[in-house]
Amino acid sequence: MSANCHPRTDRLAEDPRVRRFVRVGLYQRCPTFGESDFLQSYVASQPDWRVALRSSDDGSGATLKRRGLQRMLAAARSDAIDVLVVRHMYNLSRTTQHLAFLLDELTSHGVRVVSAADPGLDTETPFGLFLVRVVSAVAEIEHTGALADRRARLRHKQKSGNESPLAG
Structure with missing residues (x-):
């Protein structure tokens, strides 16, 4: 078996006469x-890669109920x-739980997930799958901390009026 962990890609590699x-x-x-x-130039830089489907959303990364994302999942299935x-990778989801679900869903259907900006996240x-999950968890921790900081600043601002904490 090849080093690749995706059944669909392994099938392609089995017969060298089949060039797809x-x-x-x-x-x-x-x-x-x-x-x-x-993204298009990233795909063009990969041998034998062709764009089959494009999809986008303007919705929040905190939910999986996004039409474009659901379209990609249907294509994978x-x-x-x-x-x-x-x-x-955070374009897929802002939460570790949702990202884990999406990665499991996609990879179970033999779909490889790649970050064009961070090619090591593949x-x-x-090991690449492990890195994706670790980076995702760290990003969620940072996001949660940033939200807590914003809330604390807002509470401080409300308690002290509109006065800046640096204003003597």
Whole structure:
């Protein structure tokens, strides 16, 4: 068995006479200027990769109820894509629990998930999948801390009026 841990990719590697391109899904949450071009150029840099599906959402990363995300999951379940490319893994979800669910769902259907901005975050290998989950957990901790800091600043501001804490 190859070092690759995805059944769909392994099937492609079994017969060297079968030359098939890798079907890629591009997913963007709250797309930024130039992000589509960035993802497209990343795909173009990979041998035999072709964009099969593009999808985007403007919804919150705190929920899985996003039309574009559900479209990508349906494509994975129906064997329409081999790889899902995102700019950053947090574009899939802001919560570790949701990201774990999505990664399990995608990889169970043989879909590799890759971050174009952080190529080391790739579910192709067990170590890459581990890194994705660790980075996701750290990002959630940072996000939770930032929210707590904002709430504390707001409470302080409300208690002290509109006065700056640095104003003598």
